[in-house]
Amino acid sequence: TQLLEQSPQFLSIQEGENLTVYCNSSSVFSSLQWYRQEPGEGPVLLVTVVTGGEVKKLKRLTFQFGDARKDSSLHITAAQPGDTGLYLCADLGGQNFVFGPGTRLSVLP
Amino acid sequence: DVKVTQSSRYLVKRTGEKVFLECVQDMDHENMFWYRQDPGLGLRLIYFSYDVKMKEKGDIPEGYSVSREKKERFSLILESASTNQTSMYLCASSSTAGGPDNEQFFGPGTRLTVL
Numbered sequence: 001t002q003l004l005e006q007s008p009q010f011l012s013i014q015e016g017e018n019l020t021v022y023c024n025s026s027s028v029f030s031s032l033q034w035y036r037q038e039p040g041e042g043p044v045l046l047v048t049v050v051t052g053g054e055v056k057k058l059k060r061l062t063f064q065f066g067d068a069r070k071d072s073s074l075h076i077t078a079a080q081p082g083d084t085g086l087y088l089c090a091d092l093g094g095q096n097f098v099f100g101p102g103t104r105l106s107v108l109p
Numbered sequence: 110d111v112k113v114t115q116s117s118r119y120l121v122k123r124t125g126e127k128v129f130l131e132c133v134q135d136m137d138h139e140n141m142f143w144y145r146q147d148p149g150l151g152l153r154l155i156y157f158s159y160d161v162k163m164k165e166k167g168d169i170p171e172g173y174s175v176s177r178e179k180k181e182r183f184s185l186i187l188e189s190a191s192t193n194q195t196s197m198y199l200c201a202s203s204s205t206a207g208g209p210d211n212e213q214f215f216g217p218g219t220r221l222t223v224l
Contacts, residue, residue: 001168009149033212042113042199042215043152088151092203092211097142097167099152 002027004089004100012106013079020075021103023089028069030093037086037102050093079107112136113216115200121222128187130219132200140206141183142213143167143175146197158183159206190223197221 003026013019023032031050035043047056049065049072056063060083062075076083084107090099116131134141140159144152144167154167156175164175172194176184183202187194197220201213 004151031211041217042201043213044215045212048210048212090152092213097154097157097213099144101149101151 002091002096002098004091004098006087006089006100006103008103009101010104010106012108015080015107015109016078017107018075018077019079019105020073021087021105022071022073023100024071025091029065029072029091031091032065032069032072033090033092034063034072034074035088035090035099037088039085043086043088076105079105081107081109083107113200113202113214115198115216115219117219118217119220119222121224122187122190123224124191126187126190126223128190128221128223130185130187130198130200130221132183132185132202132216133181134183134200134202134214135181136202136204136214137180138202138204138214139180140203141177142201142203143173143183143185144199144201145169146199146218152199155185157206190221192223195221195223 005024034046037043052067052069054065060077086102088102113134142157143155158177174186199218200216203213
C-alpha cells in the first residue's frame with residue numbers, strides 16, 4: 001500500500017516570506033497531484049506532474065517532481081494571506097486513490 | 110464549472126442511527142468517490158463508483174455502504190452510526206478513474222458528529 005508523507009505538518013509565516021513544503025511516497029508515483037483545500041471547502045486541484053524532474057509554475061507557486069518520481073516539493077514565493085489553506089499531495093493516477101495528510105499553511109498579514 | 114453538492118454541511122446523529130449522506134454532480138462524470146478526512150490522516154477512500162449501480166471498496170469500507178442508482182447521484186450510508194465515524198466526509202467526481210488526467214472535483218464536505 002502506497003503511503004504519502006508530507007512535511008512540515010504545520011507552517012505559519014508572515015506575508016511576503018518564501019516557503020517550501022514536501023511530499024514523499026513509499027513507492028513510485030503513477031502521477032502526482034497537488035490540491036489546496038481552503039477552510040470549509042473541498043480540495044481544488046493546483047497541478048498534475050507526471051515526468052520525473054518535471055517543474056511546473058503556477059504564478060508564485062513552483063512544483064518540482066523528483067527524478068525518481070518518489071518525491072515532490074511545492075515552493076511559494078512571496079506568500080500572501082490568500083495562500084492560506086491545507087496543501088495535499090495525491091496519487092490518483094493508478095488504481096489506488098491516495099492522499100497525503102497535508103501541510104496546513106497559515107500566512108499572516 | 111463543475112459543481113459537486115452535498116446534502117448537508119453539518120450533521121449530528123446518535124449512535125446506532127442510520128445515516129444517509131447524499132452527493133450530486135452536474136458534469137455527467139462517470140466516476141464518483143466518497144472519502145473521509147481526519148486530522149493528520151488526510152483523505153481516505155471509503156468507496157468509489159465508476160458507473161451506475163457499480164461500486165468498489167476503497168481503503169476503509171467497513172461500517173459503510175453506498176448506492177448509485179443514477180449517474181449524477183452517489184449516496185453514502187452508515188448502517189448503524191458509531192462515534193468513531195465522527196469525521197468530515199467529502200464526495201468527489203471525475204471524468205476518468207486513474208491516469209494523469211484524473212482530476213477529482215470535490216464537494217464542500219459534510220461534517221458528521223455521532224454522539
